[in-house]
Amino acid sequence: MFWFLEGICFLPTFLVIWSSSTFIVSYLIALFEHDVDVIFPYISDTGAEPPESCVFGLMTVITAFAGMATMYARYKFVEKLNETAGGVPPVLNQAAFWIGMLSCLGMCFVATFQETTITIVHDAGALLFFVSGVLYTILQSIISYKAFPYGCSLALCRMRTGIATIAFLAVFPTVVCAVFVTQTTLHRKTEDEDYVFHLVSAVSEWIVAFSFIFFFFTYIHDFKVSFQSPLCHCGGNDSPFLLLCLSVFISLCPVSYRSLL
Known part of the structure; x- marks a missing residue:
C-alpha cells in the first residue's frame, strides 16, 4: 500500500498538495495574463481578475x-487519544477545532469576495483566516506537547512549535503593514510611497500561508491509522451494494489508532 493511503493520511496529503497548487496555479495564470507583478503580489491579487479569479475561487x-475535514479528523484523533492516555483538556481540543473552523470560514470569504469588488468583506475574511489559522497552529502545538509521548514524537512537537512560531511572527507584519497600504492595485511601482509596506506585508503573507501548509504536512504521521471493518450479513444473502456502503462509511470513522496499540 502507498504511504499516502495508510489510514486517513490522504486527508492532510490532499490538503497540502491542493492548497499549494491553489496558490501556485493562480499565480502562474495571473502572471501569464499580466494581471500581477512577478515580485511578491498579494495572494489575493493572483485571484482578483478572471480567468484566474474563477480558478482561485474554486480551488x-x-x-x-x-481543511475542515482534516481538522475534524485531528479533533477526533486527539479525542480518542485522550480517552486512553489523557493529558489533553477536552476544552483545549474543542477550542482548537472551532478556531480552525473559523479560519476555514475566512478562507471561503476570501475565495468568494475578490479584493477588487467588495474589499471590506474580502479583507475581513483574510484577517479571520490568518489570525484564526495562527491561533490554531499554536493550540495544536500545545496539544502535541500535552499528548506526548503518545500523540507524536518530541521532534514532531518541536517542528510544529517552530512552524507555529514562524506563522505567529509573520502574521504581525502581514496585518500591520497592510494597514499602511493606501491603494488597492494589482501593479506596484518601487516609487510608490507605500511600496515598502506592500512588499513586507505580501512577503509575510506568503510565509504565513505556507507555514499553514507545512503545519498540516506534519499531520500525515498522526493520520496513519488502521481500521477494522466488521463482517456484515443482510438476512440470508449478503448485499454487495449495502456492504460497499457500510465499508465506505466505516472507513471514514476512526475506530482504532495504530499509535495506541
Whole structure:
C-alpha cells in the first residue's frame, strides 16, 4: 500500500498538495495574463481578475472544505487519544477545532469576495483566516506537547512549535503593514510611497500561508491509522451494494489508532 493511503493520511496529503497548487496555479495564470507583478503580489491579487479569479475561487473553497475535514479528523484523533492516555483538556481540543473552523470560514470569504469588488468583506475574511489559522497552529502545538509521548514524537512537537512560531511572527507584519497600504492595485511601482509596506506585508503573507501548509504536512504521521471493518450479513444473502456502503462509511470513522496499540 502507498504511504499516502495508510489510514486517513490522504486527508492532510490532499490538503497540502491542493492548497499549494491553489496558490501556485493562480499565480502562474495571473502572471501569464499580466494581471500581477512577478515580485511578491498579494495572494489575493493572483485571484482578483478572471480567468484566474474563477480558478482561485474554486480551488480555495475546495481547500477550505479539505481543511475542515482534516481538522475534524485531528479533533477526533486527539479525542480518542485522550480517552486512553489523557493529558489533553477536552476544552483545549474543542477550542482548537472551532478556531480552525473559523479560519476555514475566512478562507471561503476570501475565495468568494475578490479584493477588487467588495474589499471590506474580502479583507475581513483574510484577517479571520490568518489570525484564526495562527491561533490554531499554536493550540495544536500545545496539544502535541500535552499528548506526548503518545500523540507524536518530541521532534514532531518541536517542528510544529517552530512552524507555529514562524506563522505567529509573520502574521504581525502581514496585518500591520497592510494597514499602511493606501491603494488597492494589482501593479506596484518601487516609487510608490507605500511600496515598502506592500512588499513586507505580501512577503509575510506568503510565509504565513505556507507555514499553514507545512503545519498540516506534519499531520500525515498522526493520520496513519488502521481500521477494522466488521463482517456484515443482510438476512440470508449478503448485499454487495449495502456492504460497499457500510465499508465506505466505516472507513471514514476512526475506530482504532495504530499509535495506541
